[in-house]
Amino acid sequence: MEKAASNIEMLTRKRGRIVRRKDSWQLYIMLLPAVILVVIFTYIPMGGIVMAFQEYKPYLGILNSKWVGWGQFEFLFQYPDSVQVIWNTLRIALLKLVFGVISTLGFALLLNEVRKKWLRSAVQTFVFLPHFLSWVVLGGIFREILSPDGGLVNKALVAIGLEPIFFLGNNNWFLFTVVASEVWKEFGYGSIIFLAALAGINPSLYEAAQLDGAGKLKQIWHITIPSIVPTIAVVLTLSLSQVLSAGFDQIFNLYNTLVYEKGDIIDTFVYRVGLVDGNFSFATAIGLFKSVVGLILIVGGYRLAYKVADYRIF
Amino acid sequence: MNTMTTSERWFQIFNNVLMILLGIICIIPLVHVIAISLSSSVAIMTNQVTFWPIGLNFFSYEKALMDSRLLNSIWISLQRTALGLLLGLLVNCLAAYVMSKGGGRDGIAGYKFFVGLFIVAMLFNGGMIPSYLLVTSIGLYNTMWALVLPTLVNVFYLILIMNFFKALPKELEEAAFMDGADHWQVFFRVFMPLSIPVLATVGLFMVVNDWNEWLSGMIYMKGENIPLSTLLKSLIAVPITDASDAAEAAKLNNRAIRASQVLIGALPILLIYPVLQRFFTKGIVIGAVKE
Numbered sequence: 001m002e003k004a005a006s007n008i009e010m011l012t013r014k015r016g017r018i019v020r021r022k023d024s025w026q027l028y029i030m031l032l033p034a035v036i037l038v039v040i041f042t043y044i045p046m047g048g049i050v051m052a053f054q055e056y057k058p059y060l061g062i063l064n065s066k067w068v069g070w071g072q073f074e075f076l077f078q079y080p081d082s083v084q085v086i087w088n089t090l091r092i093a094l095l096k097l098v099f100g101v102i103s104t105l106g107f108a109l110l111l112n113e114v115r116k117k118w119l120r121s122a123v124q125t126f127v128f129l130p131h132f133l134s135w136v137v138l139g140g141i142f143r144e145i146l147s148p149d150g151g152l153v154n155k156a157l158v159a160i161g162l163e164p165i166f167f168l169g170n171n172n173w174f175l176f177t178v179v180a181s182e183v184w185k186e187f188g189y190g191s192i193i194f195l196a197a198l199a200g201i202n203p204s205l206y207e208a209a210q211l212d213g214a215g216k217l218k219q220i221w222h223i224t225i226p227s228i229v230p231t232i233a234v235v236l237t238l239s240l241s242q243v244l245s246a247g248f249d250q251i252f253n254l255y256n257t258l259v260y261e262k263g264d265i266i267d268t269f270v271y272r273v274g275l276v277d278g279n280f281s282f283a284t285a286i287g288l289f290k291s292v293v294g295l296i297l298i299v300g301g302y303r304l305a306y307k308v309a310d311y312r313i314f
Numbered sequence: 315m316n317t318m319t320t321s322e323r324w325f326q327i328f329n330n331v332l333m334i335l336l337g338i339i340c341i342i343p344l345v346h347v348i349a350i351s352l353s354s355s356v357a358i359m360t361n362q363v364t365f366w367p368i369g370l371n372f373f374s375y376e377k378a379l380m381d382s383r384l385l386n387s388i389w390i391s392l393q394r395t396a397l398g399l400l401l402g403l404l405v406n407c408l409a410a411y412v413m414s415k416g417g418g419r420d421g422i423a424g425y426k427f428f429v430g431l432f433i434v435a436m437l438f439n440g441g442m443i444p445s446y447l448l449v450t451s452i453g454l455y456n457t458m459w460a461l462v463l464p465t466l467v468n469v470f471y472l473i474l475i476m477n478f479f480k481a482l483p484k485e486l487e488e489a490a491f492m493d494g495a496d497h498w499q500v501f502f503r504v505f506m507p508l509s510i511p512v513l514a515t516v517g518l519f520m521v522v523n524d525w526n527e528w529l530s531g532m533i534y535m536k537g538e539n540i541p542l543s544t545l546l547k548s549l550i551a552v553p554i555t556d557a558s559d560a561a562e563a564a565k566l567n568n569r570a571i572r573a574s575q576v577l578i579g580a581l582p583i584l585l586i587y588p589v590l591q592r593f594f595t596k597g598i599v600i601g602a603v604k605e
Binding site for chain 2 (some may be wrong): 019023028031033038044045046047049107110113114119123125128129139140152155252270271283284291295299
């Protein structure tokens, strides 16, 4: 009886206010750990952003350090190294974006045409694997196979009569290696989202097209591609937000002083300027520039994805 | 299927071969490094090793595992991975449970505020330097918590779990509430047991991320507290020269030892990969389903 009464009570509203369950206070306790952690480790550091407008000295702290306004940012856009680093980041990120989408999409389309089920799952097992290996491990592996003396790849190049290439020591080849190794690592895993979209296409469309005498290519062009355009749009727009993070883990594990000219990116630069050289304010300013541009792009991309493909997170 | 033209048949053959080649390309670097780690010093130095060990021996693994730093770092990595998994699942699932209730009669006041709190945290952060200064200033420097706490709440996982919770049949929790259960009981006795697929998926992601993560180990930890991935990062960069005598020096090969170190680092991932592979495709699709 008591329970029935409280149920009725739950359903009533007092003066337009929602009357919640009596034990709803428990929900706040359940939410508390996550909220505390987010506030401490994400929101409090956001306050540290004021350092970007200061000449921060560790012994003075944030409260007493000298205020320099936009000084760090003026320096950022005049200092040749940081301008170079911004261009490097954009170059690497855009190359990765273009070749990444092409390779993932192409792979998904071709894998979708494989009729033998066992072959399909065997191929998936192999191509998904690199995604789960860390760049520390892959850095070790690539240093070995790309080594100019006796590395597997150079051995193959010499065998077909070419000169060995110093992949990780030459600026242009480093750029190539970074993009190629990223494509190699992610094309399989990235294809999951396209494969899911492809699996959702109504098979009767293909049957109808076959009856009309459409060949394989025509079917792909007129049915497959249009059906997954929304997915492509979502992937493209959401990855736009990555144009200022060209892959810290990867670059940091592959680069060296020889290839700073084209291989140094914002995040590796922030690491060296801030944590190695101790220039906290300048590093924070660069980091802030990156975060703000990234935020604008992700919000813009998200809105675009919502408009184009009706994509929403919540 | 019954009416394949000749050109289609050729396409099928060509496509199958291409797919097999792509599959091979994805694992061949790994196979080569495994072969190197198991080959004799002479075979490696004369560049004979390709995909099969020549002069099979386990010397490089013995040498790598004799290093007490490596064993110690494995222990640190195991601890941080276990802590990250247990606490991470608990904290994210609890929050996902609350957020799945929304802001109505069954939910909480201020629901919209908390949505905003999590979304902004997902999109924006203070960056590397302020985060570093915070972790060191609250006394976490060189403690296990510096590796575990900063990344514990993951809004992406939270959303994945929340969407799964939302899709569970409402009748189950209503029945439990009727029987006098409170939120904790419903969470632990109804939601958790029903959510094994999404818990497995998210849990496996957490294990992979924590095991592979090396940057916080590098900036927050020192000496004996360095996790394996961070140690590997520094080991790969320097040559190994500590052979104890001439006989050992002849057997010792930098490339073989480095290969074995790298493979020891990858081993847990390779071991859980078969389970991982079965779960993640399913889990992502489950979590992505919305009402």
